[in-house]
């Protein structure tokens with residue numbers, strides 16, 4: 571049982587730092603995300619000056635992929651980024667992989683990935699908010715959601731607005747996981763949002779991570795892996 575007082579204190583300080591750095595970088599009009607350049611190097615992805623993805627998250631992505639694929643079947647992934655989780659998903663025993671991505675440069679890489687993928691991969695370009703209603707109810711066995719906040723009000727909350735669609739899309743017994751923005755445990759607000767969407771089986775594991783000291787969005791040595799079942 572973690573020491574909740576200490577864990578919550580650390581949580582608040584970590585979130586304050588990352589909120590400030592994202593606010594300092596600033597947010598442009600949402601639609602501009604689609605056509606902004608995606609700057610890749612060997613270890614990171616930046617868009618509009620934001621640190622969107624970094625490869626120190628590799629083992630976290632591996633754990634998220636394992637959870638998302640634990641029921642096999644059709645896996646929906648939201649946010650392709652550097653394709654790290656997508657590559658892990660392809661190593662699991664699944665029937666189909668669907669990926670939604672909102673940035674055109676990243677989407678070009680996703681198209682290459684889908685042409686060479688072992689498991690059939692369907693790609694969808696756009697914000698998930700625009701295209702999610704095209705995916706039928708009760709049709710998905712596992713979901714891995716990992717986008718990025720595109721406005722100040724979404725910081726540390728960009729997954730919350732997806733929960734009701736996740737519940738609608740999953741088959742009974744299907745599983746949802748996502749970049750949690752939590753160190754060890756669900757905040758009260760986080761649990762409330764999951765319950766409000768209909769989820770009752772709310773579980774987790776903890777993943778050890780080693781972000782570099784200059785990481786602008788995470789400065790703790792663990793990240794929570796949500797295991798949410800319908």
Ligand SMILES: C[S@@+](CC[C@H](N)C(=O)[O-])C[C@H]1O[C@@H](n2cnc3c(N)ncnc32)[C@H](O)[C@@H]1O
Nearest residue numbers: 649651652653654655672673697698716717718
């Ligand atoms: C953190 S990265 C994903 C990292 C990925 N899991 C990996 O392993 O490399 C977030 C991705 O989500 C995309 N994205 C951000 N907001 C989105 C939205 N509303 N709908 C779809 N994609 C979005 C970004 O363009 C970016 O490519």
